[in-house]
Amino acid sequence: MPMANFRLWVNQNMGLLLSICIFVLVYGLYTHLHPSGGTAKIFVQNANETFVLIMVAMAQTVPVLTGGLDLSVGAVMTMTNALASVVVNGSPTEVFFGILLCLAVSGFAGFMNGCIIVYGRLQPIIVTLATGAIFIGIALFLRPTPGGKVDGDLSFAATFDLNEIFYTYGWAIPKWFESSIGLIPTPVAVLVLIVLVIWLPFRSSVTGRGCYAVGSAEGAAYMSGLDVNRSRIAAYTLAGLFAGIGGLYLAFQTGSGNADVPQAGAYTLNSIAAVVIGGTSLYGGAGGVIGSIFGAMALRSISFNFRVFDADGPFGFISDPLLQPLFEGTILLIAVSVGAARVFQVKNRLNLFG
Amino acid sequence: MSFAFLQIDKPIKYALGFIVVILIIGTAYTLVTQGTMSFLSPNYLLQQLQVASYLGLVATGMMMVILLGHIDLSVPWTLTTAAMVATAVGGDMAIPAGLLTGLAIGLVNGLGVAFLRVPSMIFTLGVNTVLQGLMVIQTGGFSPQSHSTPIMEFLASDSILGIPMALLVWLAIAALIIFMLNRMPMGRYIFAMGNRESAAYLSGINTRVILIGTFVICSLCASIAGMLLAGYSAKAYQGMGDLYLLPAIAAVVIGGTNILGGKGTFAGTFVGAILIVLLQSVLSVMQMPEAGRQVIYGCVIIGMLLVYGRGDKKES
Numbered sequence: 001m002p003m004a005n006f007r008l009w010v011n012q013n014m015g016l017l018l019s020i021c022i023f024v025l026v027y028g029l030y031t032h033l034h035p036s037g038g039t040a041k042i043f044v045q046n047a048n049e050t051f052v053l054i055m056v057a058m059a060q061t062v063p064v065l066t067g068g069l070d071l072s073v074g075a076v077m078t079m080t081n082a083l084a085s086v087v088v089n090g091s092p093t094e095v096f097f098g099i100l101l102c103l104a105v106s107g108f109a110g111f112m113n114g115c116i117i118v119y120g121r122l123q124p125i126i127v128t129l130a131t132g133a134i135f136i137g138i139a140l141f142l143r144p145t146p147g148g149k150v151d152g153d154l155s156f157a158a159t160f161d162l163n164e165i166f167y168t169y170g171w172a173i174p175k176w177f178e179s180s181i182g183l184i185p186t187p188v189a190v191l192v193l194i195v196l197v198i199w200l201p202f203r204s205s206v207t208g209r210g211c212y213a214v215g216s217a218e219g220a221a222y223m224s225g226l227d228v229n230r231s232r233i234a235a236y237t238l239a240g241l242f243a244g245i246g247g248l249y250l251a252f253q254t255g256s257g258n259a260d261v262p263q264a265g266a267y268t269l270n271s272i273a274a275v276v277i278g279g280t281s282l283y284g285g286a287g288g289v290i291g292s293i294f295g296a297m298a299l300r301s302i303s304f305n306f307r308v309f310d311a312d313g314p315f316g317f318i319s320d321p322l323l324q325p326l327f328e329g330t331i332l333l334i335a336v337s338v339g340a341a342r343v344f345q346v347k348n349r350l351n352l353f354g
Numbered sequence: 355m356s357f358a359f360l361q362i363d364k365p366i367k368y369a370l371g372f373i374v375v376i377l378i379i380g381t382a383y384t385l386v387t388q389g390t391m392s393f394l395s396p397n398y399l400l401q402q403l404q405v406a407s408y409l410g411l412v413a414t415g416m417m418m419v420i421l422l423g424h425i426d427l428s429v430p431w432t433l434t435t436a437a438m439v440a441t442a443v444g445g446d447m448a449i450p451a452g453l454l455t456g457l458a459i460g461l462v463n464g465l466g467v468a469f470l471r472v473p474s475m476i477f478t479l480g481v482n483t484v485l486q487g488l489m490v491i492q493t494g495g496f497s498p499q500s501h502s503t504p505i506m507e508f509l510a511s512d513s514i515l516g517i518p519m520a521l522l523v524w525l526a527i528a529a530l531i532i533f534m535l536n537r538m539p540m541g542r543y544i545f546a547m548g549n550r551e552s553a554a555y556l557s558g559i560n561t562r563v564i565l566i567g568t569f570v571i572c573s574l575c576a577s578i579a580g581m582l583l584a585g586y587s588a589k590a591y592q593g594m595g596d597l598y599l600l601p602a603i604a605a606v607v608i609g610g611t612n613i614l615g616g617k618g619t620f621a622g623t624f625v626g627a628i629l630i631v632l633l634q635s636v637l638s639v640m641q642m643p644e645a646g647r648q649v650i651y652g653c654v655i656i657g658m659l660l661v662y663g664r665g666d667k668k669e670s
Contacts, residue, residue: 116656
């Protein structure tokens, strides 16, 4: 790659690189401090704990790229979680169609958001605020009290490494696979699959590039003959689908469903934070899902660290669980303020106004 | 925009109409089940106005920020922090201490948004988490033991000549806000900046000062609501503000304020807050389960906005 191109690439992906750096530093510290850090067992555990937030952050990214916002991602996640605890059990066929139903419902929820926003000509933030209430209502209707049942085998297979899928279903497993690829945690494999099969093709499609175009200049995108409406509806549909995968995975992880309203709100807010840390502009048009993945991982590994700090060491006070919310908030504020520091280099204040 | 608060515009007309519909449905329900018309009794309505005052105060502050095209997500813990500080300080200094807390939080929000140009949504979200963290440390995660002062309780739940004090507090602050929006330069500046910030800047408006001032007003309103709520329930508790963020935004938007800023009336927010409180109250009297309540709540917001809140048809 020629030097000039490389510089341009670095400049354009500053947010992504920054979030990777934060993640590597914070997770490296955790691995260093943890007595059995760096082992496959801990890695699988961390991957499980992070996957749902990653999916919800990915979900948030796509509408943000179009210059919108989806305040219902946490609610869709919760609704799918509740639905999964009702339909994903029984015979293998029932489980299969249950999963399909969950994905279809979450995608449809996102599609509805998109349609109301585009054809109702309403602001995304307020539409998704309202539909979020509706989805939470449906989740509470499906699962008034925590409980339900999710297929045990599947839940086992989905939350360990790839080998576990073979062990669980009693399939023959090739020797070379068992000691190499098989050690990859299932959520990591699923994530790579989602990025390769859904996100990358979507981003390079006309509709996907349309999302970026709409976010950076809607008028220009319209004048260039892009189907602006289709891009925006697609963005919200994809958001619903990603959030749904997150909810489904949460159901696998807990083996049950829970229409937890505060949790839905927390996931929505954390998804926005992850998107911003991942370098996607809240004004739309720049960034991407990969950044949000690292943003979500950075955000989660910060809270991992609180568990392993030596309570008697020089920084022992950090391990106090009561301090956690304060640190999370402070780190979020510092991250966004550092990202905003370029403001002080701007000579003409007129350029600051979007 | 002058005299805008005297006009009955489309959103207010529809919101008022919907309030009547809610009351009719509620009354029909009580007539059938209990044979009374308790929803139309002055006592019930005054009590609803009192409950609406807490939400209305939060919504009033939120409306200022939304008029600028920004949003303040730190309201829940601003409200809680002010309530906790006020009850912890106690005595004569309780209310000034609470107000000072609101002032300080508003300054931080305003400085972050005005100077760092961080999108208000993410900055106030961070401030909200920091405040939550501070209060968790302060209280150890439990409800603080301290109680609200008599004057807070008087302002929150007493009434003069049958009119709840909380409502009077809200109306007094509303009068100040209406005067500011319609008769003071700052009000004009807020509308101007909400429409086009760069144009406002080029016309010589000190946009940073207006931004900071508006965030301070929002935090002050939230802290007053927090102290009243603490007075109402005799103490401050964790998460007391969490139920006020989304309804406040909904009240502002149902009242016809444009979420992108630049357009809106106080009368709209007033009616919007009363509508939300009445809706919640009637649904709970009808013993609607939480699931149905959430669905109806969401449908009402979308339905009302589809009727009158639609954007212009975009053909360019």
